[in-house]
Amino acid sequence: MTRAKAAMEGVKLKHLPSLISTLKSQPQNQNMLRIPTSSSSSTSSLLPQASFNSNSFSSNQSLFLSNYAIPHGSRKLKTLRLRANFWESIRSGFVKNNNTTQIVEPPSTIDNEEDTEPLLPVEFTLVEKTLQDGLIEEIIFSSGGEIDVYDLQTLCDKVGWPRRPLSKLAAALKNSYMVATLHSVLKSSPSDSDLSEGDNDQQKQQKKLIGMARATSDHAFNATIWDVLVDPEYQGQGLGKALVEKLVRALLQKDIGNISLFADSQVVDFYQNLGFEADPEGIKGMFWYPK
Amino acid sequence: MLLGGTITTPPASLRLRSNLNPQNAVAPSSQAAFPRQPPSYSITDEDLQSRGFLLRRTPEGLNLDQLNSVFVAVGFPRRDTAKIEVALQHTDAMLWVECEKTRRPVAFARATGDGVFNAIIWDVVVDPSFQSLGLGKAVMERLIEDLQRKGICNIALYSEPRVLGFYRPLGFVSDPDGIRGMVFVRKQRNKK
Numbered sequence: 442m443t444r445a446k447a448a449m450e451g452v453k454l455k456h457l458p459s460l461i462s463t464l465k466s467q468p469q470n471q472n473m474l475r476i477p478t479s480s481s482s483s484t485s486s487l488l489p490q491a492s493f494n495s496n497s498f499s500s501n502q503s504l505f506l507s508n509y510a511i512p513h514g515s516r517k518l519k520t521l522r523l524r525a526n527f528w529e530s531i532r533s534g535f536v537k538n539n540n541t542t543q544i545v546e547p548p549s550t551i552d553n554e555e556d557t558e559p560l561l562p563v564e565f566t567l568v569e570k571t572l573q574d575g576l577i578e579e580i581i582f583s584s585g586g587e588i589d590v591y592d593l594q595t596l597c598d599k600v601g602w603p604r605r606p607l608s609k610l611a612a613a614l615k616n617s618y619m620v621a622t623l624h625s626v627l628k629s630s631p632s633d634s635d636l637s638e639g640d641n642d643q644q645k646q647q648k649k650l651i652g653m654a655r656a657t658s659d660h661a662f663n664a665t666i667w668d669v670l671v672d673p674e675y676q677g678q679g680l681g682k683a684l685v686e687k688l689v690r691a692l693l694q695k696d697i698g699n700i701s702l703f704a705d706s707q708v709v710d711f712y713q714n715l716g717f718e719a720d721p722e723g724i725k726g727m728f729w730y731p732k
Numbered sequence: 733m734l735l736g737g738t739i740t741t742p743p744a745s746l747r748l749r750s751n752l753n754p755q756n757a758v759a760p761s762s763q764a765a766f767p768r769q770p771p772s773y774s775i776t777d778e779d780l781q782s783r784g785f786l787l788r789r790t791p792e793g794l795n796l797d798q799l800n801s802v803f804v805a806v807g808f809p810r811r812d813t814a815k816i817e818v819a820l821q822h823t824d825a826m827l828w829v830e831c832e833k834t835r836r837p838v839a840f841a842r843a844t845g846d847g848v849f850n851a852i853i854w855d856v857v858v859d860p861s862f863q864s865l866g867l868g869k870a871v872m873e874r875l876i877e878d879l880q881r882k883g884i885c886n887i888a889l890y891s892e893p894r895v896l897g898f899y900r901p902l903g904f905v906s907d908p909d910g911i912r913g914m915v916f917v918r919k920q921r922n923k924k
Contacts, residue, residue: 605849609848609849612846612847612848613846613847613848613849613850614846616845616846616847616848617846618822655846657844657845657846657850657852658822658844659818659819659820659822659823659842659844659854660818660819660821660822661815661816661818661819661822662811662815662819662854663819663844663852663854665844665845665850665852667846667849667850689916693918699915699916700915700916701852701890701913701914701915701916702913702914703888703911703912703913703914704911704912704914705909705910705911706909706910706911706912709912709914712914713914715916716916716917716918717914717915717916717917718914718915718916718917719912719913719914720912720913720914721914721915721917722892722893723892723893724890724891724892724893724913724915725890725891725893725896725906725907725913726888726889726890726891726906726907726911726912726913726914727888727889727890727891727896727899727904727905727906727907727913728886728887728888728904728905728908728911729876729887729888729902729903729904729905730903730905731905731908731909
């Protein structure tokens with residue numbers, strides 16, 4: 442991972458502060474965290490609390506997938522049904538091959554748990570917490586790629602990356618298959634429905650880019666993740682993990698069979714915990730005349 | 733995305749030298765403002781042509797079923813040709829060698845990326861009947877050159893262990909500075 446090292450500086454996965462200090466009254470499972478939908482995200486966001494709790498995460502990777510509560514309501518069920526059909530259509534288009542040395546895995550190797558996974562919405566709230574002064578802070582994930590290149594430049598500066606020309610940054614983003622972002626939105630009032638137009642404007646001003654990850658791809662077989670970064674002020678909260686995990690999920694749902702990345706030695710463990718394997722079957726990453 | 737305003741362009745050496753991502757640091761000579769000198773390939777275009785091999789850089793004239801056969805011949809999975817077509821449409825650069833006699837592809841390589849910083853080379857294949865003729869090297873040298881000409885400094889790939897020796901003389905280094913290539917493995921997640 443080209444820049445993951447800088448991004449994950451200071452990430453302490455051993456102890457995680459409890460992010461979710463207040464919640465509206467919503468039914469909760471032990472492992473489920475239901476985030477109330479705000480006006481900015483049109484679909485509900487279901488996230489296992491495990492994503493921000495390193496203990497449970499490291500001990501049970503499948504929490505992400507298997508403990509998704511099947512949402513009630515016809516809308517969600519429709520989404521699930523759509524998902525199953527999607528998989529069937531993909532499966533039939535794939536020719537199996539018994540060759541053992543290939544990296545690309547046909548979707549038939551995915552087990553049933555993932556088949557029932559709800560479609561990931563493009564944008565949803567990851568975390569919501571109440572700050573001391575009564576402000577509500579929402580961390581919003583989006584795979585829609587809406588990102589201001591100046592904000593990105595600022596973020597890259599914050600993590601200490603060398604400057605790259607803005608035009609090139611913009612081009613790189615434009616040419617990326619998927620750009621995932623984390624934004625922090627500050628709200629003054631806890632209630633979505635009470636927000637007036639004025640408050641909405643207020644919200645927009647308080648929207649801050651705090652994380653990004655992007656992936657390039659050939660739109661069919663392979664995707665490679667680059668440039669994973671999280672604002673140092675927001676590190677240590679599991680946001681980097683969530684960012685990558687959601688990006689991977691979004692890529693998988695586009696039926697990209699091979700997701701790869703290059704990780705600095707210090708963050709190999711970080712990605713291993715997210716389901717990545719280094720040098721699978723002895724396959725080595727190589728670079729042309731590095732340095 | 734907003735553009736315009738002052739865009740800082742740091743000197744090439746400052747931008748390339750990085751403690752964080754060594755793979756982006758390349759010898760300054762290969763950075764922008766590419767000096768126009770004739771590239772020195774192991775085998776020249778003319779030499780290849782005289783031996784009945786034509787170099788191609790677009791998918792035009794490339795029979796995907798025949799390409800698929802070459803993939804299978806070297807041990808890759810046979811893929812849906814419709815998907816191959818999509819992949820080729822979203823490829824930054826590609827190179828293939830056409831056997832003039834048969835019109836069939838005998839060597840192939842392609843690269844994907846963001847078009848400015850990074851590129852990954854995939855699917856480097858040479859038909860087993862045409863291996864050891866220098867075709868793979870010819871394809872790789874030119875693909876790298878094409879990527880460089882676009883200004884892409886970070887060129888990477890994933891190599892099976894048995895062909896590390898093919899890439900090294902071309903200038904590829906494995907795990908530079910301890911950087912590891914990693915691949916997402918779904919099964920692993922569900923095991924725990």
